[in-house]
Amino acid sequence: MGLEKAVLIGIVTKEQDEVKSKEYLDELEFLTFTAGGFAVKRFTQKMDMPNPKTFIGTGKMEDVAQFIKDNEIDTAIFDDELSAAQERNISKILNVKVLDRTNLILDIFAQRAQTSYARTQVELAQCEYLLPRLRGMWTHLERQKGGIGMRGPGETEIETDRRIVRDKIALLKKRIKTIDKQMAIQRGNRGKMVRVALVGYTNVGKSTLMNVISKSEVFAENKLFATLDTTVRKVVIQNLPFLLSDTVGFIRKLPTQLVDSFKSTLDEVREADLLLHVVDISHPNFEEHIASVEKILGEIKSGDKPTIMVFNKIDAYTAEPLEEDDLETERTAKHYSLEEWKSTWMNKVGNNALFISALNKENLEDFKKRVYDEVREIHVTRFPYNHFLYQDYNEDGLVEE
Structure with missing residues (x-):
């Protein structure tokens, strides 16, 4: 089956200038590709x-409608969340499938959900998104304006549907609560081992890093939201065991429904003793990604945890060249060399900034040593007397059990 042809639509406002609008549409294009679509054209408007x-x-x-007609486009995707009325009006004009960013992310999550828990969370988010939009599904009845056999069934149908969806939401929330309790017991049963959580923007290489450290296969690919379920592994570096968890990737404009329904996935982050904030330094907007992740960490009250910044994908980093005779262009962060980024971040967070390539295994020994030192410090504080009891490690100081 071929890729679905889509057009992307965004706006440029006072809060979202042209540069930011382009970044968001770049991300929307990647989301579209991840969902199984192909962006044929972008439309933007200053408003x-x-x-x-x-x-x-x-x-x-009108321009969009004409382009869709001329090029046999299947889907129109908007970069911001549309209201139920907007979605209804646009669908009438364009006569194709209309999605917004939230809908697209929910669709990817639905494709990616592997376990029944992830599927339940996605279904809850979808129902919560659907509830205020149900009215649009009954426009064929509204347009008939009464007449024989048409006295009020539309409203009754909508109300019936709303009740079904509300009941479904209540049921899913109950199911999630039960699983949450089970997961909390599991977390409790893991004892007092030091817990380390990988966090970061989506597609920064967390799962690849998890595979390298724990020598286990966690699904990883160059698409957004490759991982939805939290994976927890017991890892031993030198003589010290700890628990390492990989979490769902964060993204800008993450739908509220998803933050809420993925609350328990984020419990691994809340309960962690140490966060490894993985950053894709090869991405031109990685500093914005850092800000987005820090914002969500703040929202789940985890912003003040001990954190090591792990700048990944140094093998793919290239600075934007600045011509020697170019006197017009001002030298900015995008022209920084890798060394300049290192010194910038060392100044900010000292030795809590590491630069690695998980894929090429570059600087991994430094990374393991830094994690070991940090975990050991937490461990010694927690168990002052037994931190040398663990001797099950191999020659490179790494065992995954």
């Missing part, structure tokens, strides 16, 4: 605020 009826202006909407 003070989105049009409450159709998100973009009438003229621009």
Whole structure:
């Protein structure tokens, strides 16, 4: 089956200038590809605020409609969350499938959910997204404006559907609560071992790093949200065991429904003693990614945990060249060499900044030593008398049990 052809639509506002709008659309294009689509064209419009009826202006909407018709496009994807009314109005004009960023992310999550727990969480998020939008599904009845056999069944049908969805939400929440309790017991049963959690933006290489450290196969690929379920491994570096967990990747404009329904996945982060914040330094907007992750960590009250910044993918990093005779262009962060980034971050967080390539196993020994030192410090504080009891390690100081 071929890729679905899509057009992407975004706006440029005071809060979201052209540069930021382009970044968001780049990300939307990657999300579209991850979901199984292909972005044929992008449309952007400068506006003070989105049009409450159709998100973009009438003229621009006509351009989009014409392009869709001429190029047999399947789907129109908007970079911001659309209201139920906007979605309804746009669908009537474009006559193709209309998705917003939230809907697209939910679709990817639905594709990626492997365990029944992840599937339950995704289903809950989808139901919560669907509830306010149900009315749009009954427009065929609204348009008939009464008549024989049409006195009020539309409303009754909508109410029936709403009740079904609300009941479903209550049921899913109950199911999640039960699994949460089981997971909390599991976490309790893991004893007082030091817990380390990998966090970071989506697609920064957390799963690859997890595989390298724990010598186990965790699903990893160059798409967004490759991992939805938290994977926990017991790892031993030198003589010291600890628990390492890989968590779902964060993303800008992450739908609220998803933050809520993936709460327990984030419990691994909340209960961690040490965070390894993995960053893809080869991404041109990695500093914004760091800010997004720190914002979500703040929201789940984990912003003040001991954290090591792990700058991954140094093998793929390239600075933007600055021509010697180019006197016009001002030298900015995008022209920094890797060495300049190192000194910048060393100044910010001292030896809590590490630069590695998980894929090429570059600087991994330094990484393991730094993690070992940090875990040992936490361990010694917790168990002052028994931190040399563990002797089950191999010649390179690494055992995964």
